[in-house]
Amino acid sequence: MxxxxxxxxxxxxxxxxxxxxxxxxxxxxxxxxxxxxxxxxxxxxxxxxxxxxxxxxxxxxxxxxxxxxxxxxxxxxxxxxxxxxxxxxxxxxxxxxxxxxxxxxxxxxxxxxxxxxxxxxxxxxxxxxxxxxxxxxxxxxSEAGSSLTDSEYAVLLDLALGFPDKEIALRQGVSLRTVQNRLLSLYDKLAVDVDENEELANGVNKRVRAVLRALLTRTLNIESLESAERTRLGR
Missing domain, CATH: 3.40.50.2300 (Response regulator)
Structure with a gap:
């Protein structure tokens, strides 16, 4: 060998x-x-x-x-x-x-x-x-109960790649409501603490904050994003 x-x-x-x-x-x-x-x-x-x-x-x-x-x-x-x-x-x-x-x-x-x-x-x-x-x-x-499921992680990757909810639903083969529910779970597990008033008043983007939190907690890293991008491009 x-x-x-x-x-x-x-x-x-x-x-x-x-x-x-x-x-x-x-x-x-x-x-x-x-x-x-x-x-x-x-x-x-x-x-x-x-x-x-x-x-x-x-x-x-x-x-x-x-x-x-x-x-x-x-x-x-x-x-x-x-x-x-x-x-x-x-x-x-x-x-x-x-x-x-x-x-x-x-x-x-x-x-x-x-x-x-x-x-x-x-x-x-x-x-x-x-x-x-x-x-x-x-x-x-990580805190107990904060681990993402595989389906939530797949949505997180698509979110990081910049896809809107409707496109994520098509890519994952699920309903738009399912994607939105998984996003809510993501925000909770990643401790994205942005309420609706702050989002409206200050323009804070909850989706961008979720990706930032994922990078800070090393739930995502550069290599995982590069791999996801190559997969998207079919390379």
């Missing part, structure tokens, strides 16, 4: 090479891509069975690269590792991962022992592995 490492930081590459060699003695070789675009090319090499993927890179991010790799080779096992425990990243991965495909997500701050476990769980055993530290960080950063 050939392992592809996708990372644009030289120190992280050296660390990953060492840890993969220790954790996966069955790996025949390790190859390295410096960004997502290069990763898409190298993933087409024969015998690439596993990928360790950074998420934030200057040229083509990890989610976009993973989407291309999975579209061509849906059984490729990918372990994402990142500095960030963003809800947007987890949702972005969940939207593109093929059915029955093994993948994982760990933070770069995990111990070498836990990284070894994640590497073997995903790339050898074919399991889905989300590091527990991510769940702890997310729990500290």
């Amino acid at each position: 050939k392992i592809l490492l996708v990372e644009d930081d030289a120190l992280h590459v050296a660390y990953l090479e060492e840890q993969v060699a220790r954790a996966l003695p069955e790996a025949k070789s390790i190859i390295v891509a410096g960004d997502g675009a290069e990763a898409e090319d190298l993933a087409r090499q024969p015998d690439v069975g596993g990928v360790v993927m950074d998420l934030q890179m200057k040229r083509r991010n990890g989610i976009e690269a993973a989407r291309t790799i999975w579209s061509e080779r849906p059984h490729t096992r990918i372990l994402f590792w990142s500095n960030y425990a963003d809800e947007a990243y987890l949702r972005g991965i969940a939207r593109i991962v093929p059915e029955d495909c093994a993948y994982g997500y760990v933070l770069k701050t995990v111990s070498s022992e836990r990284l070894h476990l994640a590497l073997r769980s995903v790339l050898v055993l074919g399991q889905i592995t989300i590091d527990r530290e991510m769940h702890r960080i997310q729990a500290r950063g």
